Amino acid sequence: QVQLVESGGGLVQAGGSLRLSCAASGRAFSAYHMGWFRQAPGKEREFVAAVSWTGGSTYYADSVKGRFTISRDNAKNSVYLQMNSLKPEDTAVYYCAAVLRSRNSYQRIRDYDYWGQGTQVTVSS
Numbered sequence: 536q537v538q539l540v541e542s543g544g545g546l547v548q549a550g551g552s553l554r555l556s557c558a559a560s561g562r563a564f565s566a567y568h569m570g571w572f573r574q575a576p577g578k579e580r581e582f583v584a585a586v587s588w589t590g591g592s593t594y595y596a597d598s599v600k601g602r603f604t605i606s607r608d609n610a611k612n613s614v615y616l617q618m619n620s621l622k623p624e625d626t627a628v629y630y631c632a633a634v635l636r637s638r639n640s641y642q643r644i645r646d647y648d649y650w651g652q653g654t655q656v657t658v659s660s
Contacts, residue, residue: 537561537633537649544629544654547621551658555616557631557651564612565589567649568634568641571605571616573627573656580644583629584616588636599625621658628653 543555570585584605585594593605607614632647640646
């Protein structure tokens with residue numbers, strides 16, 4: 536098992552930046568692909584970005600491509616989401632999630648087994 540704790544959320548003006556962090560504990564961090572998801576009020580949870588267990592492959596939702604960057608540091612048991620050029624529509628609770636690297640698919644909510652508690656990101660216009 537792995538436990539996940541997100542941090543770095545907050546209130547930012549449109550056009551600003553935030554960096555989310557997700558710290559993992561428990562089973563070896565490198566055993567997992569990692570993803571970021573978000574859920575806005577009244578909406579379903581949606582995929583934001585994912586990174587393979589090596590860090591060599593990354594995937595992004597079209598809505599954040601070119602603005603967000605996912606990365607990981609296996610030595611620090613952490614995954615990050617750098618968010619630039621933030622828009623009010625990016626306002627949501629952001630969750631990190633983990634799935635064993637034996638899985639080939641890791642861009643869908645149902646692929647993931649472990650979830651953090653979420654961190655709120657609010658972008659004001």
